[in-house]
Amino acid sequence: MSLVTVQLGQCGNQIGREVFNAICSDVHGTHGLCSKKENESYHDACKERFFIEAESGVPVARAVLVDMEPKVISQTLSIAAKSGYWKYDDHSHFCQKQGSGNNWANGYTVHGPRHKEAIMNLVQKEAEKCDRLGGFFTIMSMAGGTGSGLGAFVTQCLRDAFPSSFILNHVIWPYGTGEVIVQNYNSVLTLSHLYQSSDALLVHENDVIHKICAQLMHMKQISFKDVNQVIAHQLGSVFQPTYTAEDGLHYSRNPLGDLMETLVPHPEFKMLGLRNIPQMPENSLAYSTFSWPGLIKHLRQMLIANAKMEEGIDWQVQPPRPGSSVPSSHSTNKLLHFNTSIANLVILRGKDTHSTDLGSFRDPSLYTSWLNPQDAFSAWKTPRAFNKYEKSASLVSNSQFLLKPLDNVVRKAWNMFASKAYVHQYTKYGIEEEDFLDSFTALEQVISSYTTL
Amino acid sequence: MCPARFTRTTSPRPPRAPHDPSAPGGLLRGCGGRCGGSRGRDGAMVRKGPGSAEGWVGAMPGGRALPGAVGALCRAMPPPARLVPETLRRAKLDRPQATLDFWRLLYALLKQIHGGKWSEADVLDTQIRFVKSALWYQGYGRPELHRLPSDGSAGSRELLLAFSWLLHRISLLEQLLARNRVRTGDETSVCMCEDDLSQSEQGTTEIAPEYGPEDRVDVRYLQWLNGRLRFQWRSLHAQHQEQCKLLHQIHLLTSGSHVDQILGHFSVTEMDLIRQPENYKQLVQLLELETMQLEAFLEWKQLEPVYWQWMETVLDNMAEEGNMCKPQDAHIEKSSLPKVTSCCPWADSLTGQINKLSRDLMALRDQLHELVTHRKSAWEEKVKARAEDLQREDFPATVRKIQEAVELKLLDLSNLCAPKQNKVHGLCRLVYRSKHSASKISFSRSVSKEPAPAVSATEVIRELQMREASLQRELKQLREECRQRLDEIAEGLDGVICISP
Numbered sequence: 020m021s022l023v024t025v026q027l028g029q030c031g032n033q034i035g036r037e038v039f040n041a042i043c044s045d046v047h048g049t050h051g052l053c054s055k056k057e058n059e060s061y062h063d064a065c066k067e068r069f070f071i072e073a074e075s076g077v078p079v080a081r082a083v084l085v086d087m088e089p090k091v092i093s094q095t096l097s098i099a100a101k102s103g104y105w106k107y108d109d110h111s112h113f114c115q116k117q118g119s120g121n122n123w124a125n126g127y128t129v130h131g132p133r134h135k136e137a138i139m140n141l142v143q144k145e146a147e148k149c150d151r152l153g154g155f156f157t158i159m160s161m162a163g164g165t166g167s168g169l170g171a172f173v174t175q176c177l178r179d180a181f182p183s184s185f186i187l188n189h190v191i192w193p194y195g196t197g198e199v200i201v202q203n204y205n206s207v208l209t210l211s212h213l214y215q216s217s218d219a220l221l222v223h224e225n226d227v228i229h230k231i232c233a234q235l236m237h238m239k240q241i242s243f244k245d246v247n248q249v250i251a252h253q254l255g256s257v258f259q260p261t262y263t264a265e266d267g268l269h270y271s272r273n274p275l276g277d278l279m280e281t282l283v284p285h286p287e288f289k290m291l292g293l294r295n296i297p298q299m300p301e302n303s304l305a306y307s308t309f310s311w312p313g314l315i316k317h318l319r320q321m322l323i324a325n326a327k328m329e330e331g332i333d334w335q336v337q338p339p340r341p342g343s344s345v346p347s348s349h350s351t352n353k354l355l356h357f358n359t360s361i362a363n364l365v366i367l368r369g370k371d372t373h374s375t376d377l378g379s380f381r382d383p384s385l386y387t388s389w390l391n392p393q394d395a396f397s398a399w400k401t402p403r404a405f406n407k408y409e410k411s412a413s414l415v416s417n418s419q420f421l422l423k424p425l426d427n428v429v430r431k432a433w434n435m436f437a438s439k440a441y442v443h444q445y446t447k448y449g450i451e452e453e454d455f456l457d458s459f460t461a462l463e464q465v466i467s468s469y470t471t472l
Numbered sequence: 473m474c475p476a477r478f479t480r481t482t483s484p485r486p487p488r489a490p491h492d493p494s495a496p497g498g499l500l501r502g503c504g505g506r507c508g509g510s511r512g513r514d515g516a517m518v519r520k521g522p523g524s525a526e527g528w529v530g531a532m533p534g535g536r537a538l539p540g541a542v543g544a545l546c547r548a549m550p551p552p553a554r555l556v557p558e559t560l561r562r563a564k565l566d567r568p569q570a571t572l573d574f575w576r577l578l579y580a581l582l583k584q585i586h587g588g589k590w591s592e593a594d595v596l597d598t599q600i601r602f603v604k605s606a607l608w609y610q611g612y613g614r615p616e617l618h619r620l621p622s623d624g625s626a627g628s629r630e631l632l633l634a635f636s637w638l639l640h641r642i643s644l645l646e647q648l649l650a651r652n653r654v655r656t657g658d659e660t661s662v663c664m665c666e667d668d669l670s671q672s673e674q675g676t677t678e679i680a681p682e683y684g685p686e687d688r689v690d691v692r693y694l695q696w697l698n699g700r701l702r703f704q705w706r707s708l709h710a711q712h713q714e715q716c717k718l719l720h721q722i723h724l725l726t727s728g729s730h731v732d733q734i735l736g737h738f739s740v741t742e743m744d745l746i747r748q749p750e751n752y753k754q755l756v757q758l759l760e761l762e763t764m765q766l767e768a769f770l771e772w773k774q775l776e777p778v779y780w781q782w783m784e785t786v787l788d789n790m791a792e793e794g795n796m797c798k799p800q801d802a803h804i805e806k807s808s809l810p811k812v813t814s815c816c817p818w819a820d821s822l823t824g825q826i827n828k829l830s831r832d833l834m835a836l837r838d839q840l841h842e843l844v845t846h847r848k849s850a851w852e853e854k855v856k857a858r859a860e861d862l863q864r865e866d867f868p869a870t871v872r873k874i875q876e877a878v879e880l881k882l883l884d885l886s887n888l889c890a891p892k893q894n895k896v897h898g899l900c901r902l903v904y905r906s907k908h909s910a911s912k913i914s915f916s917r918s919v920s921k922e923p924a925p926a927v928s929a930t931e932v933i934r935e936l937q938m939r940e941a942s943l944q945r946e947l948k949q950l951r952e953e954c955r956q957r958l959d960e961i962a963e964g965l966d967g968v969i970c971i972s973p
Contacts, residue, residue, distance in 0.1 A: 020710070151714035183706045276707035284699025285692060389690035 020153030020272040022068055022258070023145045024082040027173060028166025029091045030191050031158040032084055033243065036095045037251035038158075039080045042069055043104045045255060045406045052370055052404040061403045064260035064270035070105060071148055078105045081149065083141045084112035085173065087130060087165045111145060113138050123205040124448035126168020127212075131176075139176055146181070154185030154275035156258075157217075161209045162193035162202035171212040178216035185275040188217045189254065192224040192424060201441050203432035208450070210425075211458035214465065219283040221291045222421055223250050227327040234330055235298045252406060253295045256413040261366055261399035271399070281397040282362045282417045287468045292420030294321050295413045296329045309410040311367075311375045318365070318412050319379050325358040325420060338384035359472040360386050360418035362395045369410035372400040387472040422469045429462050538782055541775035547768035550648050551761070553580035563632035564786050572624045574631035575600055581638070582606040584648060597622050612637055629790060636783050645769055652765075654758045657901035658719055658739045662927065664935055723904035735903055884942050900927065 026035035046065050051058045070078035080099070084107065086092050092114045100106040113134065146152050155177055159170035170188075177186055190213070193202045213220055228249050232241045236249070260270035263277050271277055283289050296318055297309060317329050324336040336356045363385075367375060381392040405411050436442065436455055446452070542557045549555050555577055562570035579599040586606060594602075600622050607617065617634055620627040638644045719740065726738040738746070745752055903926075962970035 150717060151710055153710065183709050185703075185706065273707050273710070276703060276710070280700050280703040280707075284703060285696045286699060287695075389693045390696065394696070 020068065020151045020274065020276075021081055021149035022153050022156050022275065023142065023149065024069075024080070025142065025155060025157040025173065025177070026082060026084045026095075027157060027159040027170040028086055028163055029088070030160035030163060031166050031170070032086055032091050032095045034189075034191070034247050034250055035082060035084070035158050036099055037244075037247040038254050039069065039082070039099065039105060040102065041248070041251040041255040041406065042259065043078075043102070045259060047104060048407060050404055050407045050409075052409060053402045057403055060270055061260055061401070064272070067272075068153070068258070068260065068274065077103070079108050080105060081145055082107060082111060083138070083145055085114070085138055085165075085169065087115045087117060087126075087169070089114045089116065108145075111141055113141060121162075121164035121199050121201065121205070122444055122448065123164060123168035123171075123201075123208050124445040124450040126164050126166075126170075127172050127208075128168075128449040130165070130169050131172030135172070135176055138173060139180060142177065143180070151272070152181075152184055153273060154187065155181070156187050156189065156275070158189045158191075159209075160191040160193065161206040162191075162197055162199050163205070166191075167205045167209040171209050174213055175216045185279055186217045187219050187221060187275055187278070188213050189221045189223070191250075192222055192226075192421075194225045194229070195427070197225075201435075201444070203428050203435060204441065204445070204455075206428045207432045207458050207462060208455070211461040214289060214461060217289070218279050219289050219291055221293060221415070223253070223293065224327075224424060231298055231328050235328055236300050238300075249298070252298075253293055253413065256295050256368065256405055256411055257293065257366060257415055259368075259401075259405060261368070261401045263397075263399050270401075277399075278364065278415070281364055282415060285361070287465065288361050288417055290417070290421045290425070290465070290469070292416050292418065293413065294318065294327070294416070295411065296321070297408065297411065298328065301407070304407055304409075309408075311371065311410060311412075314410060314412045315365075315375065315377065315379065318414050322360065322363065322380075322414060322416060322418065323358055323385065324356065325423075338382060340384070358419050360395065360416055361390060361472065362386075362417045363397075364415040365396075365398045366413040366415070367398065367400045367410075368412075369404040369408065370402065371410075372402055375400075419469055419472065422466065425462065425469075426466055429459065429466065433459060537775050537778045541772060541779045544768045544771035544775060545645075545779065548645055548649075548765050548772050549577075549581075550584065550652050550765065552584070553577050559628075560632065563628040564782075564789070566627075566629035568626050568628065570628035571626060571631065572596075574628050574635065575603060575624050578603045578607075578631060578635060578638075581644065581648065584651060585642070585644070587651075596624055600624065607634055607638075610638070610642060612641075629786065632786060633783075633790070636779075645772070649765065649769060652762070654755070654762050655901075656739060656741045656755075657735075657903075658723075658741075659899045660902055662900050662932055664932065719902065720904070723902075727904065737904055739902075880945070884945065 024035055024038075026032040042065060046062055051061070053061075066072070066078060070080055073079045084092050084095060092112050096107050096109070096112065115130070115134070142155075157170060157174060157177075159166035161167050174186060174188060177184075190209070193199070193206065199205070210220070225246065228246045229241060231249055232238045232245050236245070238245055257278075258274060260274075262269075263271040282291060296314055297307070299307065317332065320326065320332050320334060320336075321329065323338060324333040326332040333356070338357060363380060365377060365380060377396075377398050380396050380398075383392050386392060386395045436459070442452065442455070445455075539557065542560055546555045546557060554573075556573075559570045559573045559577075563574060575596070576599065579594070579602060582603055600620075604618055604620075612634055614630070614633070617627070617630045620630060722740060722743055723737045726743065727736055730736050730738060730742075741755075745755065958970050962968050
């Protein structure tokens with residue numbers, strides 16, 4: 020099952036490149052810590068998923084690069100080719116001469132329709148090269164102009180052209196104190212449009228990753244490249260091949276489908292958060308040892324307490340005891356601290372995964388009342404270690420992780436909208452106040468659904 | 473069981489072949505005062521030749537043919553189902569030893585018919601229940617069979633009756649042979665039948681089950697399950713597309729290589745044989761097995777009348793015994809019948825209902841006729857009035873639009889009311905045609921000699937697309953109705969806004 024990656028805008032293209040880099044270096048690394056046969060099937064599964072064999076022997080990434088400016092794309096193409104391990108297809112990109120000026124409406128109503136045919140042609144070509152199309156993985160930022168507006172439009176086109184394929188949008192949540200004034204408008208519009216066409220939204224918050232770089236990786240000067248590399252590592256830990264069944268004999272050939280089925284079957288709940296432990300600078304890896312019980316305990320507490328990384332977890336937060344509170348009440352404990360989940364997926368990679376005990380994740384009090392842990396919790400495993408981490412665990416969670424950030428963004432956007440600030444920039448290109456109101460309504464609905472879990 | 477009394481004939485005969493002392497010899501009459509003779513019309517009792525070890529003694533002409541018929545029948549049974557002539561013989565005499573064999577046989581056969589997996593591991597009780605319900609499903613309603621005990625201790629003659637009924641009624645052998653055909657081509661199932669689901673589901677949805685507070689299921693959970701089902705369907709769809717793509721590659725790359733000019737290219741099985749020639753042994757074995765069964769079937773077909781004559785004797789036996797054993801059956805309660813019978817109203821009430829229905833239909837038809845004429849006249853007047861109004865507006869355009877809409881509706885209606893033509897249904901072999909689009913050659917059930925009809929894939933696609941379009945229109949209509957209902961409900965409630973999706 021092959022995934023076609025659509026990299027949108029500057030952010031999307033840079034992250035996309037790092038993702039392919041991370042995947043490739045993981046596959047070629049010698050730290051698999053498993054048998055040769057296992058390594059080979061891992062290698063094959065990964066290759067089928069992300070790359071095509073070219074005549075030159077260098078695998079070609081299954082990706083379409085889209086940006087309004089040529090600079091980032093050419094950079095991306097050349098850096099990729101320089102690595103020697105992989106490259107992009109030379110024809111699989113689309114760019115124009117000028118950017119969108121951070122204007123969502125420009126991207127959505129002007130650039131989108133104008134270039135729809137060219138972009139969809141590229142996508143169609145990539146899709147046809149796949150023996151089995153496993154779905155689309157789009158990478159974009161929510162706040163900018165190209166990625167967000169054009170990205171929302173392209174996602175819609177993907178849905179129209181491939182009605183039964185899986186579409187996963189990877190969305191970068193901007194810094195809270197971001198430089199773009201209208202980023203909240205862009206975010207609101209993007210999210211509400213994506214919610215309609217996409218199957219799931221996997222979110223990475225810039226603030227969070229920045230903190231990880233600072234505190235866990237001990238970086239002094241944090242550049243976008245560092246942030247992107249952390250994001251790429253986390254994405255790789257989710258999308259590299261795994262066994263999805265307990266007694267699986269083959270690596271799963273349907274990563275997106277399996278993910279969607281376990282996490283986002285309900286149409287109102289599509290926001291996914293991602294946590295990955297352990298996370299540390301590469302040179303410390305050799306000196307650290309990990310134990311599964313420790314990792315799992317930390318991961319579980321990160322989930323419950325809505326912690327973003329394995330340091331500074333609030334260990335006081337505990338799930339409500341059964342019978343002590345009425346399920347549908349708005350008890351303060353629930354609202355303020357405890358993170359109720361709808362569904363969780365834990366992915367374990369490395370040594371001794373077969374002996375891990377994930378019973379603590381199957382505690383019914385972690386989950387919302389209308390779903391039992393058998394339906395809500397899944398675990399994927401592989402004995403093959405990822406990216407030099409002897410043991411690593413990831414958590415993809417459909418829970419209230421993003422409730423607060425979403426609430427904040429909608430509130431700020433609404434405050435700006437109430438005074439009609441900057442709205443003319445959007446109405447200039449055809450996004451009317453009606454459209455804004457529709458977006459607000461849609462997101463309020465999402466917020467309300469997540470709050471009343 | 474009534475005591476079996478048998479007589480010997482008085483005329484001199486060559487010595488009989490030795491037979492099993494535990495069982496009375498052969499097919500001789502039992503019961504009551506009818507001993508000592510053969511049946512009226514047939515006259516002589518014909519003896520079996522000495523070579524037969526089965527000990528069959530025919531009670532009628534063609535007795536020599538009976539073992540042949542029975543033997544052919546047994547050989548024509550597909551492998552998991554085992555049948556030996558001895559079992560049939562014992563069953564006629566209602567011997568308990570044959571009962572278990574017969575239950576197993578019927579289980580194996582009915583499982584295959586219903587397309588299920590045949591597993592040896594099923595407990596006898598489960599097997600018996602399955603056979604009873606499957607027979608009921610096929611329409612076999614003889615209460616004596618359904619009252620048979622679940623431990624398989626008695627009733628082999630009833631089972632023999634049921635078996636023969638199946639043979640005749642649903643063309644058991646033909647169906648099994650068709651199902652178990654060795655397939656070397658790439659098959660795909662085509663179904664262009666009209667979906668009758670919408671009509672049949674109506675009854676169940678109207679009667680909403682009463683749920684107590686404990687039974688309440690959160691609607692979000694149902695939405696969750698529905699979403700999962702959808703995703704699984706989409707995964708299946710993607711896998712299917714992959715399979716089609718790979719089939720296409722094989723067909724394309726091997727065109728021109730096949731011995732059979734009409735087919736022109738290899739199928740997956742054939743490709744596999746080329747890559748791993750050792751597998752041909754297995755294929756040959758399967759083909760030989762199938763050939764044996766087919767030959768047995770042909771033999772059976774020629775000797776079939778003999779079997780039915782023999783079955784008539786079984787029926788006669790049962791009738792006689794039935795007269796004697798009636799008083800015992802009387803007080804077996806209805807409750808021992810399987811639950812399923814209570815759902816099906818029995819004959820009398822059924823005919824009464826049918827009569828009522830036909831009367832109602834006639835009345836409705838007359839009413840409809842009246843209404844139509846009434847409507848038509850009212851419509852004419854309306855049209856006249858409207859036409860005058862529209863003279864000012866763009867009349868031809870609106871008329872055209874109206875005509876198109878009406879045609880579309882009529883098309884749907886006529887499709888619904890059209891008599892059901894025989895649509896293609898069943899398995900077809902996929903054959904690739906490069907100049908025109910890919911076509912399919914139907915090898916469904918008939919054993920006919922003329923070349924089977926070909927259905928082109930584009931035709932099927934077109935028909936299915938039309939069907940899809942009409943279903944979409946229906947869906948849109950239903951959605952509109954739901955939306956209106958929701959709006960009505962929302963109006964009734966205070967402070968509630970309904971935001972439809």
